[in-house]
Amino acid sequence: xxxxxxxxxxxxxxxxxxxxxxxxxxxxxxxxxxxxxxxxxxxxxxxxxxxxxxxxxxxxxxxxxxxxxxxxxxxxxxxxxxxxxxxxxxxxxxxxxxxxxxxxxxxxxxxxxxxxxxxxxxxxxxxxxxxxxxxxxxxxxxxxxxxxxxxxxxxxxxxxxxxxxxxxxxxxxxxxxxxxxxxxxxxxxxxxxxxxxxxxxxxxxxxxxxxxxxxxxxxxxxxxxxxxxxxxxxxxxxxxxxxxxxxxxxxxxxxxxxxxxxxxxxxxxxxxxxxxxxxxxxxxxxxxxxx
Amino acid sequence: xxxxxxxxxxxxxxxxxxxxxxxxxxxxxxxxxxxxxxxxxxxxxxxxxxxxxxxxxxxxxxxxxxxxxxxxxxxxxxxxxxxxxxxxxxxxxxxxxxxxxxxxxxxxxxxxxxxxxxxxxxxxxxxxxxxxxxxxxxxxxxxxxxxxxxxxxxxxxxxxxxxxxxxxxxxxxxxxxxxxxxxxxxxxxxxxxxxxxxxxxxxxxxxxxxxxxxxxxxxxxxxxxxxxxxxxxxxxxxxxxxxxxxxxxxxxxxxxxxxxxxxxxxxxxxxx
Numbered sequence: 359x360x361x362x363x364x365x366x367x368x369x370x371x372x373x374x375x376x377x378x379x380x381x382x383x384x385x386x387x388x389x390x391x392x393x394x395x396x397x398x399x400x401x402x403x404x405x406x407x408x409x410x411x412x413x414x415x416x417x418x419x420x421x422x423x424x425x426x427x428x429x430x431x432x433x434x435x436x437x438x439x440x441x442x443x444x445x446x447x448x449x450x451x452x453x454x455x456x457x458x459x460x461x462x463x464x465x466x467x468x469x470x471x472x473x474x475x476x477x478x479x480x481x482x483x484x485x486x487x488x489x490x491x492x493x494x495x496x497x498x499x500x501x502x503x504x505x506x507x508x509x510x511x512x513x514x515x516x517x518x519x520x521x522x523x524x525x526x527x528x529x530x531x532x533x534x535x536x537x538x539x540x541x542x543x544x545x546x547x548x549x550x551x552x553x554x555x556x557x558x559x560x561x562x563x564x565x566x567x568x569x570x571x572x573x574x575x576x577x578x579x580x581x582x583x584x585x586x587x588x589x590x591x592x593x594x595x596x597x598x599x600x601x602x603x604x605x606x607x608x609x610x611x612x613x614x615x616x617x618x619x620x621x622x623x624x625x626x627x628x629x630x631x632x633x634x635x636x637x638x639x640x641x642x643x644x645x646x647x648x649x
Numbered sequence: 650x651x652x653x654x655x656x657x658x659x660x661x662x663x664x665x666x667x668x669x670x671x672x673x674x675x676x677x678x679x680x681x682x683x684x685x686x687x688x689x690x691x692x693x694x695x696x697x698x699x700x701x702x703x704x705x706x707x708x709x710x711x712x713x714x715x716x717x718x719x720x721x722x723x724x725x726x727x728x729x730x731x732x733x734x735x736x737x738x739x740x741x742x743x744x745x746x747x748x749x750x751x752x753x754x755x756x757x758x759x760x761x762x763x764x765x766x767x768x769x770x771x772x773x774x775x776x777x778x779x780x781x782x783x784x785x786x787x788x789x790x791x792x793x794x795x796x797x798x799x800x801x802x803x804x805x806x807x808x809x810x811x812x813x814x815x816x817x818x819x820x821x822x823x824x825x826x827x828x829x830x831x832x833x834x835x836x837x838x839x840x841x842x843x844x845x846x847x848x849x850x851x852x853x854x855x856x857x858x859x860x861x862x863x864x865x866x867x868x869x870x871x872x873x874x875x876x877x878x879x880x881x882x883x884x885x886x887x888x889x890x891x892x893x894x895x896x897x898x899x900x901x902x903x904x905x906x907x908x909x910x911x912x913x914x915x916x917x918x919x920x921x
Binding site: 399517518520521523524526527528529530531532533534535536538578581582583584587 | 701702703719720721723726727728729732733734735738739742745746749750751778794798
């Protein structure tokens, strides 16, 4: 009993920084995982990755002007992300270029500017910090920010749920009955940026997209409906955060990669054992019903 | 004019600077059932998109009678069949005009979804994931959605493609049922026999209307021949269409007596 307590409870009970890391990462999962599900269903999984890179110059600008402060870097990242999301989204909506190409173009330009800015004044340690984050150093200010982002995300998803599903399922139909199609697309991109920015102090710009995509991708193997998929993705996100933090604590590993790798383990397990996974498909193929 | 559902006024629709529908004038009567026929690229789908408002006119306008709600079944659906949704989720989208973004779906709504599925012969398919449907079943599912939209104006773009004979019969019956309910219906069809048997009126398109009116009259051999001579390809260097060039052509006759002539704008509108 004591060993179990020592393994799973004590790290969180005894250390304030572990508690804050836990609260912060759980809140992040609550917002980012459903957003990730829709990102995946819209076949924009890699766009999330691109957006994460696009945030860098904004965060770097905040860092150059104010040093290693959460708020300026977050606001900077938000601005950069929104510019790239709107720019790429607008190019794909109003020209013949598809979103993947315009997104790639915008984020590469943005990333180059970001690296340039960091290299002008920062040392490589600072760059590492921006790129990889520190979930173990979340202060109350950061937690409040993440809480706000999660609240905005969940409320927006609840309001626009039906339009978002329609826009994914049959966009032409939505256009024929409503003018919400384009606004909903941009609101959704806004949520993606918001959640990536929320995640980047904890996990870094490179890995924050991991908590968004991996649970969603894993959940896809278990269910054929959107609602359970979102719930499942959040639960997988929770489990990954707890497992990752414990792993990081006991094995002295960096927490961000530990969380994302935990989600990665769930992803591979889902590929194999999910109800729509490989093994199940093999077994079911041997038997069939009469009708 | 109260019995007019749609009015086309000098309507030009197209892509880039090239028209796919060129200076269309005319009216669609309320409660009419019209087949839209023509060769590939003659502007049939474009006209549908223009009516529903997905494509903005390059010139002229489509005027919908006030309060007319349209339901549109596109030829090339942008439906994502891999999206994790059940048949009932897809059909329920048809509740949008009634419930909008936030309105709760009531018990009656759910019943009407089941009834719509029943009406297209898919009773009991509610829980089936959409990626397990056959092409014909999916088409019927989309018909159920149109049914649920309860629209006054129904636009169907090649609804019988890749659908077996029995299903075509079922869908035609459904269309006739709508016709009986005084809904206005426009259907893009390729099968002329089907048109002759089931559609009272026909619009024959070849970028311009070749003929428009009673089906038997419209589908006369000479009209079909003229429609077939239509040149599908765009000409990159086609001369610009001058605004005044066609104005004098508007003295339309009734019921398209001028079909045989080499008249720029062939048939006139239905006398409404």
